[in-house]
Amino acid sequence: IQMTQSPSSLSASVGDRVIITCRASQNIGNYLSWFQQTPGKGPKLLIYVASSLQSGVPSRFSGSGSGTDFSLTISGLHREDFATYYCQQSYNTPYTFGQGTKVEI
Amino acid sequence: EVQVVESGGGLVQPGGSLRLSCVASGFSFSRFLMNWVRQTPGKGLEWVANIKEDGSAKYYVESVKGRFTISRDNAKNSVYLQMDSLRAEDTAVYYCARGQNYYYYMDVWGKGTTVTVSS
Numbered sequence: 001i002q003m004t005q006s007p008s009s010l011s012a013s014v015g016d017r018v019i020i021t022c023r024a025s026q027n028i029g030n031y032l033s034w035f036q037q038t039p040g041k042g043p044k045l046l047i048y049v050a051s052s053l054q055s056g057v058p059s060r061f062s063g064s065g066s067g068t069d070f071s072l073t074i075s076g077l078h079r080e081d082f083a084t085y086y087c088q089q090s091y092n093t094p095y096t097f098g099q100g101t102k103v104e105i
Numbered sequence: 106e107v108q109v110v111e112s113g114g115g116l117v118q119p120g121g122s123l124r125l126s127c128v129a130s131g132f133s134f135s136r137f138l139m140n141w142v143r144q145t146p147g148k149g150l151e152w153v154a155n156i157k158e159d160g161s162a163k164y165y166v167e168s169v170k171g172r173f174t175i176s177r178d179n180a181k182n183s184v185y186l187q188m189d190s191l192r193a194e195d196t197a198v199y200y201c202a203r204g205q206n207y208y209y210y211m212d213v214w215g216k217g218t219t220v221t222v223s224s
Contacts, residue, residue, distance in 0.1 A: 093152075093164040094152055094167070
C-alpha cells in the first residue's frame with residue numbers, strides 16, 4: 001500500500017492553521033496513524049485510528065478521514081510544532097509511511 | 106516510565122552481520138507486538154519487521170526477507186533483530202517500536218541505533 005502525503009513541505013507562522021493530507025493507494029479503513037518527528041529524535045505518535053488523539057498530545061492536533069483520504073490539522077501552530085509529520089498505515093504488512101511533510105517557519 | 110531502548114548499532118562491512126537489541130521497561134512486554142522500523146535520508150521511514158506477543162508470528166518487508174530475523178525473549182523484556190548479509194542500502198537509524206493489538210498502531214518508540222554498512 002502506497003501512502004502519498006501533500007505537501008512535501010510548507011512554510012507557516014506561529015498561530016497558523018495547517019492541514020496535511022495523506023492518500024492511501026487502497027482502502028485502509030481507519031488503520032492510519034500520524035507521527036511528528038524532530039531532528040535527532042524518534043517519531044512521536046500524535047493520532048491513531050485516523051482520529052484518536054494520543055494521550056498527552058495537545059488538542060490543537062486533530063485527524064480525520066477514512067478509506068483512502070486522511071488529513072492532519074494543527075489549529076494554531078506553536079513554535080514547538082515546527083517538525084516533520086508522517087502518516088502510516090497499519091492495515092496490512094508491510095506497514096508503509098508517507099514521505100513526510102516538513103513544516104517550516 | 107514506559108520506554109524502549111535500542112542498542113547494537115555500529116559500522117559493519119558489506120556482507121557482514123549485526124544484532125540489534127531493544128530492551129523494554131515500564132509495561133507488560135509479553136502483551137505487546139514489537140516492531141523494528143528504519144530511517145534513511147533517502148527513503149524516509151521504512152517498517153522492517155514485527156513479531157507477535159508470543160513470538161508465534163513474524164512479518165518482514167520484502168527487502169530483508171531471508172537476511173534479517175526478528176526474535177524476542179519475554180523473560181528479558183527484549184526484542185532482537187539479527188541482520189545478516191548486510192548491504193550498503195541497509196545503512197539507517199533503526200528504531201524499536203511497541204505495537205498495540207488494537208489497529209496495530211505503534212505508540213512507543215526508542216531513540217534509535219545507527220547502522221552503517223560500508224567498507
